[in-house]
Amino acid sequence: MEKLLNLTLKVWRQDGPKAKGAFETYKLNGISPDSSFLEMMDILNDQLINEHKDPIAFDHDCREGICGTCSMYINGHPHGPDSGITTCQLHMRSFKDGETITVEPWRSAAFPIIKDLMVDRSAFDKIIQAGGYISVNTGGIPDGNAIPISKWHADEAMDAASCIGCGACVATCKNGSAMLFVAAKVSQLSLLPQGKIEASQRAKKMLSKMDELGFGNCTNTGACEAECPKNISITHIARLNREFIGAKFID
Amino acid sequence: MWLIHSSVGRKVIMSVTGIFLVLFLTFHSVMNVIVLFSAEAYNSVASALGANWYAVIGTGVLALGFVLHILYALYLSWLNLKARGKDRYAVTKRQEGVSWSSKNMLVLGIIVFGFLVLHLFHFWAKMQLVELQYGHGWEAAGFQNPQDGAYFINASFSNPIFSIIYIVWLVALWFHLTHGVWSSLHSIGVNNKTWINRVKCISNVYSTIIILLFIAIPVYFLLGFRVL
Numbered sequence: 375m376e377k378l379l380n381l382t383l384k385v386w387r388q389d390g391p392k393a394k395g396a397f398e399t400y401k402l403n404g405i406s407p408d409s410s411f412l413e414m415m416d417i418l419n420d421q422l423i424n425e426h427k428d429p430i431a432f433d434h435d436c437r438e439g440i441c442g443t444c445s446m447y448i449n450g451h452p453h454g455p456d457s458g459i460t461t462c463q464l465h466m467r468s469f470k471d472g473e474t475i476t477v478e479p480w481r482s483a484a485f486p487i488i489k490d491l492m493v494d495r496s497a498f499d500k501i502i503q504a505g506g507y508i509s510v511n512t513g514g515i516p517d518g519n520a521i522p523i524s525k526w527h528a529d530e531a532m533d534a535a536s537c538i539g540c541g542a543c544v545a546t547c548k549n550g551s552a553m554l555f556v557a558a559k560v561s562q563l564s565l566l567p568q569g570k571i572e573a574s575q576r577a578k579k580m581l582s583k584m585d586e587l588g589f590g591n592c593t594n595t596g597a598c599e600a601e602c603p604k605n606i607s608i609t610h611i612a613r614l615n616r617e618f619i620g621a622k623f624i625d
Numbered sequence: 626m627w628l629i630h631s632s633v634g635r636k637v638i639m640s641v642t643g644i645f646l647v648l649f650l651t652f653h654s655v656m657n658v659i660v661l662f663s664a665e666a667y668n669s670v671a672s673a674l675g676a677n678w679y680a681v682i683g684t685g686v687l688a689l690g691f692v693l694h695i696l697y698a699l700y701l702s703w704l705n706l707k708a709r710g711k712d713r714y715a716v717t718k719r720q721e722g723v724s725w726s727s728k729n730m731l732v733l734g735i736i737v738f739g740f741l742v743l744h745l746f747h748f749w750a751k752m753q754l755v756e757l758q759y760g761h762g763w764e765a766a767g768f769q770n771p772q773d774g775a776y777f778i779n780a781s782f783s784n785p786i787f788s789i790i791y792i793v794w795l796v797a798l799w800f801h802l803t804h805g806v807w808s809s810l811h812s813i814g815v816n817n818k819t820w821i822n823r824v825k826c827i828s829n830v831y832s833t834i835i836i837l838l839f840i841a842i843p844v845y846f847l848l849g850f851r852v853l
Contacts, residue, residue, distance in 0.1 A: 384715075397715065450718030457721075476716045483710035530818075546720070548728055550708035551632070581633060590708030591632040591701050594808040595727040600720035608811075609818045616814025618633045 379405040379466055382474040383418065385430055391486050391494075397476075407467040411454060412437060412444065414466055432491040437462040439603065442538030445545070446491055447478040452542035452601050460540060460603040480545035484552070484588045495541050497587045498555060502539075505579035506559045508569050527565050534561035536604040543598035543606075549590030554598040556584050557610035564617060574621035581618050633812075635701055640812040642694040643805050647835075649687055650802075654838035661845055664775035664852050671774035676756035684753065695738065702731050726800040727808070733801040740794035747781045748774075779853050782846035791843045795836050802832035 380403045388395030402421065405414050412434050419429035435443035444461040448454035454464040469475060477491065485493040537558035544552050560577050563569030569576070592611060599608045628634040660667035674680040719725075726733060755763050755771040763771055770776070782788050807828035810816060816824055845852075 395712075447714060447716075450714065450716040451720075455718075478714055478716070481710055481712045481714055483708050548709065549705035550710065551705070553632075582631060585630070585632050588708055589632075590705040591635055592812075593701075593705070593727065593730065594804075594811050595723050597720050597723050597728075600722055607818055607821075609816055609821050612811050612814050612816035615633050615636070615812055618631070619637060619814055622627050622634070
């Protein structure tokens with residue numbers, strides 16, 4: 375059996391959106407390196423409950439890397455030090471015995487803290503509502519291959535569509551910009567014939583909603599791409615820029 | 626106005642003014658190296674520009690480019706600071722593949738601007754400005770011939786301290802350009818998966834060529850050579 379880990383955790387605790395937060399330090403012993411990061415957090419919460427303390431609030435849902443709910447800034451990286459994964463896919467084997475792990479919430483003006491490690495990411499929903507959809511008369515069931523789509527377009531659109539809207543891009547961006555998210559959501563539709571019709575309207579609506587909600591301006595550092603659990607490329611941002619500028623010139 | 630009120634519009638201004646300034650730097654660096662081959666040829670370029678109407682208009686447009694680039698940089702940085710929020714991360718780590726200069730463009734820009742003021746004082750104030758103020762009466766007013774560019778180069782760079790200051794300045798500018806050139810293209814949408822690495826490579830090569838052309842002069846002086 376592998377050696378169990380004894381850890382020190384520095385976790386951000388904050389009672390509510392307006393309350394003043396601070397780091398609390400916890401000792402946690404006997405963690406299996408095979409457990410996931412969230413299982414480790416569950417064990418810590420069990421320990422806190424047994425001590426009659428308030429457990430740490432954190433977001434989690436599917437625990438298989440597809441819902442985009444888990445959100446922790448671990449040791450200076452959103453979703454932890456490993457790349458291309460969400461927090462729930464992070465395993466304790468990524469940490470050493472005796473290590474101090476610092477866990478913080480996403481910090482961005484557009485993502486206010488609800489409690490402890492939970493942040494309000496409804497700004498992303500508002501951006502989607504502004505234009506992240508296609509308008510079609512559904513009618514009967516269309517033929518599967520009635521609309522030809524090239525392999526390249528299908529691949530590029532699928533790469534963009536792999537965005538789970540977790541907000542790691544905003545969390546890591548020094549400008550608090552949501553450009554990678556907006557670019558992915560614009561690209562996944564505008565690359566396909568069904569989404570092309572509303573493409574320029576969509577780019578304008580989603581981008582102005584992003585600006586309105588207080589996200590920052592992209593300076594192309596590429597930190598978002600490096601931290602994205604789905605490795606979404608910043609070249610989608612170039613496409614969004616292209617579509618937005620094109621739409622403005624047509625106006 | 627979308628160039629002020631939208632984030633992409635603001636970046637378009639940064640990008641277009643940036644590309645304009647890079648084109649100016651290209652012209653300036655090529656013009657400079659002429660002095661290493663012939664001081665007379667260099668002076669003939671200096672007098673061809675001088676304070677002629679086209680050179681004055683050019684200077685005005687250039688100044689406007691600088692002012693827009695700087696004002697937008699300050700405005701964008703302020704907006705971005707606000708978007709980042711009041712609370713900072715306790716632990717921050719560098720990401721792989723993210724260049725240092727991309728996260729420090731404002732600091733680099735401030736360094737470049739500081740030296741730019743010194744540079745204008747060294748050359749522009751003694752050349753075009755004198756010519757604008759006194760025309761052909763520079764001699765009566767007690768000034769050096771404002772079209773004798775090679776003289777001013779000699780005067781400034783003969784002092785090794787200034788040569789070193791200029792080299793520091795150019796290194797900061799090199800960092801600024803390595804991010805700036807590819808980023809300006811990205812901001813106006815000229816990029817894709819095939820080209821991103823090529824664009825970054827072209828950006829690095831181009832910035833390096835410009836800076837090498839510039840840096841040749843202070844290095845030439847530090848090695849003990851003079852242009853006159």
